[in-house]
Amino acid sequence: MQDLFDLSGEAQAGTESLAEGALVLHGFAVKQATALLAAIAEVGAVAPFRRMVTPGGYEMSVAMTNCGTAGWVTDRKGYRYARLDPESGKPWPALPPPLLALADAAAVMAGYVGFVPDACLVNRYEPGARLSLHQDRDEADYRHPIVSVSLGLPATFQFGGLKRSDPVKKVPLRHGDVVVWGGPSRLVHHGVLTLKDGEHPATGRCRFNLTMRKAL
Ligand code: SIN
Numbered sequence: 678m679q680d681l682f683d684l685s686g687e688a689q690a691g692t693e694s695l696a697e698g699a700l701v702l703h704g705f706a707v708k709q710a711t712a713l714l715a716a717i718a719e720v721g722a723v724a725p726f727r728r729m730v731t732p733g734g735y736e737m738s739v740a741m742t743n744c745g746t747a748g749w750v751t752d753r754k755g756y757r758y759a760r761l762d763p764e765s766g767k768p769w770p771a772l773p774p775p776l777l778a779l780a781d782a783a784a785v786m787a788g789y790v791g792f793v794p795d796a797c798l799v800n801r802y803e804p805g806a807r808l809s810l811h812q813d814r815d816e817a818d819y820r821h822p823i824v825s826v827s828l829g830l831p832a833t834f835q836f837g838g839l840k841r842s843d844p845v846k847k848v849p850l851r852h853g854d855v856v857v858w859g860g861p862s863r864l865v866h867h868g869v870l871t872l873k874d875g876e877h878p879a880t881g882r883c884r885f886n887l888t889m890r891k892a893l
């Protein structure tokens with residue numbers, strides 16, 4: 678019976694194509710979720726979550742931190758990758774091995790071989806937080822894909838097109854789902870709709886997202 682159960686579990690954990698070069702891997706990170714959440718807690722203990730300010734002067738509703746050689750930051754001076762955490766002046770915590778392994782495996786599933794991220798943005802959404810439509814374009818080389826892991830409360834991911842005005846798909850993302858986009862979809866506009874209130878057994882009243890990139 679256990680085997681049958683596992684098989685049906687595998688079948689449900691399907692893949693969904695969003696566009697050329699972009700894939701949702703449903704449930705791909707479920708088995709690693711506990712290890713990933715432990716890694717997030719360790720990162721947060723060294724480089725605490727903070728709400729950064731946009732160049733326009735708005736405080737973001739999503740709290741962020743980073744691990745890896747470089748971390749994504751924003752302040753009045755602009756968006757960029759920084760090797761040092763501006764709050765502490767120290768390097769970001771290293772990218773934990775379970776994240777590197779997951780990034781590689783997910784990228785391969787979407788056809789990107791040899792993906793080695795050097796930056797992981799860790800987003801924490803509390804109910805009411807949202808991330809408006811944007812492109813990830815602060816990275817040096819767009820030939821590398823983006824691997825994005827959802828943990829905790831469900832959210833609606835917006836996946837649009839290369840132009841901001843292009844139609845936007847609404848993609849429900851749940852605990853353990855992974856989205857990979859690259860190649861012709863690398864510069865697609867994407868965002869996250871306002872997080873609904875709820876309680877998740879693994880994270881409580883929040884959603885985490887890990888976005889792994891080759892930034893430098
Ligand atoms: C991001 O675009 O940085 C995050 C996407 C997400 O939270 O799913």
Ligand code: FE2
Pocket residue numbers: 811812813867888
């Ligand atoms: Fe993004």
